[in-house]
Amino acid sequence: MSTRHELKLPADFTDLADIGIEWSLPTEKERQDRRATASMPELRRYYDRLQPRMTAIAAHLDQFEYGLDQLPAAERHLLQLAYMYLESAMAVEFYRRPEPPDNFPRSRFIIDDIRI
Amino acid sequence: MAADSGNLYQKLYTPLHPDLGTGPVSVEPYISAEYFEREQRRIFDNAWMLACAESEIPQPGSYLVKEVPLVNSSVIFARGADGVVRGFRNVCRHRGNQLFYNECRGKARGFTCKFHGWHFALDGKLRGVTEADRFFDLDKPGLGLTPVMVDTWNGLVFINRGVGTVQPLREYLGSLVDGLEQYPFKQMGLAAEWKVDVKANWKVMIDAFQEGYHVGLVHRNTVQGLFTGPKRPTCRLSHFRLHGPHRAVTTPKNPDFKPSTTEALAFQLAGAGLSQEAGELHGSSGLQWSGLNPGGETDFGFDINIVFPATFIDTSFGWFFTYEFWPQAVDRTFWVAKLFVVPPKTWAQRIGLEMTIIQLREALYEDLTTLEATQKGLSSGAMDTIMLSDQELALRHQHAVVEKMVRGA
Known part of the structure; x- marks a missing residue:
């Protein structure tokens, strides 16, 4: 019996619950910062796990009406995992590292989270 | 190589504007506190932003x-x-x-x-x-x-300090926006908003965003493939258009762009992205994208429309982004960058849009790495002038307009 908090995901995606628990983050800033401070092996592992599921994730979410307050909790977590995959792709496909060297300080870049 | 691309690389724009000259440009406007105060009185007291x-x-x-x-x-x-x-x-x-x-x-x-x-x-x-x-x-x-x-x-809200005589907004905008009267700003929604307090003069900041000379190097880790390639070794902005104090120019894209695995996935989900023309997402919206690419650039990326003194409205098919540069001191500017898009209708589209948001944001971080260092360098007294090439014509125009207003010439 596990006392660890489980990530609630839709039935077809419960296989992602183990990795998702560490990567389901609700805001752009949190996802950005998570990517910038993660290790490359972690990011690569996340990227490799999510990539083959992305099309299925989009197809599943498309069953729900579009709207920022329309998703049940399980679907919201799934969406956040999809966003995090895209963030991880910046590290894996572009930077080849979690964060570019000598980047402008992330703490000075204000990210508003209000959008369509 | 297509004939158009060849013409692009032979054509010079600066000789078309002999009044702007070709010589070095003074550093003083970027670093003098006294000049900054005069800009406030002579420009910002009744400018629309x-x-x-x-x-x-x-x-x-x-x-x-x-x-x-x-x-x-x-x-x-x-x-x-x-x-x-x-x-x-x-x-x-x-x-x-x-x-x-x-x-x-x-x-x-x-x-x-x-x-x-x-x-x-x-x-x-x-x-x-x-x-x-x-x-x-x-x-x-x-x-x-x-x-x-x-x-x-046309769906954009401007503010004015309102000191002295203020030109009505539409008159102020003048011919810069003639072609954009039907552009659907009103039907597009805010997708992202980013703000930074930058230790650089407002003109140092604007200079960095009104030339493509830097793109291949500054953005080598993000979007340089979108804008440079074998047919376009550097991202030269084209078709400079001067409208009194305002200016506009076109950013071409790389026709040989090859998306990464995730870029391709995002385009497929969204129907569009930073480099795409109207795809399923935008084509299905029924909106008319009038006013784009007035110069007829072969490989159109987006237009840069600069409302003097310090507003950017960069337009393309299905998306536009804006920059607000709010001067706070000679060496300090509050910058607000916003991305607007045709609102997604499905979650697949919204997921694809997130890739555009992330990539644009990361490219802006790259631009930020040069600004404060440039301000420091100019403020140090190391040099009295800066050198501007043909593709930095917009910087020359801005300098001339500001000088004219500050000196009261």
Whole structure:
């Protein structure tokens, strides 16, 4: 019996619950910062796990009406995992590292989270 | 190589504007506190600057509150019951408390101060005073929220400090926006907003965004493949268009762009992305993308439209982004960058859009790495002049316009 908090995901995606628990983050800033401070092996592992599921994730979410307050909790977590995959792709496909060297300080870049 | 690309690389734009010259340009305007003060009086006292989009305050009762350094104040932008967009200082007329303590957005029937409950209508009029009979000669009609000068054009909201003679907004914008009268700014929504307090002069900042000379190097880790390639070794902006103090130019894209695995996935989901023309997402919206690419650039990326002094409205198919550069000191500017898109209709589209948001954001980080270092370098006294190439013509134009206004020539 596990006392660890489980990530609630839709039935077809419960296989992602183990990795998702560490990567389901609700805001752009949190996802950005998570990517910038993660290790490359972690990011690569996340990227490799999510990539083959992305099309299925989009197809599943498309069953729900579009709207920022329309998703049940399980679907919201799934969406956040999809966003995090895209963030991880910046590290894996572009930077080849979690964060570019000598980047402008992330703490000075204000990210508003209000959008369509 | 296509004939057009060949012509592009032979053509020079600077000789078309002999009044702008070809020589070195003075450093003084970027580093002199005294010059900055004169800019404030001669330019910013009655300049129109972009504050937000109408789509951000779409309905009667919609409001947003933001810091506006131009008027040294937090400002409430509100759409009244009559549908009119107004701006007010975010200051209660009782004892000066702020109606809103932070930047925010919302919808309301009016604004109530959290100190003593004074209540103001959406049009700024004072409607309610707690225990009004305990005041002496309270001039309620005269105690409405202090207005700031605000006007709108085609879905964009501009603000003016309003000192001295102010040109009406449409007249001020002039021929710069003639071609954009039908561009659907009003039908597009805010997808991302980013803000940075930058230790650089507003003109140092603008210079970095009005040339493509830097793209292949500064953006080598992100979007350089979108804009440079075998047919376009550097991202030269093209078809410079000068409209009095304003200017516009086109950013071409790389016709041989090869998306990464995730870029391709995002394009497929969204139907479009930073480099795509109207795809399923935008084509299905039924909107007309008029006014784009007036120069007829073969490989069109996006247009850069600069409203003097410090507003960028960069337009393309299905998306536009804006930059607001708010001068705070000779070596300090508050920068607000916003991305607007045709609103997604499905979650697949929204997921694809997130890739565009992330990539644009990361490219802006790259631009930020050069700005403060440049300001430091110029401020050090290491040199009296900067050198500008043909593809930095926009910088030359800006310098000339500012000089003319500051010197009163």
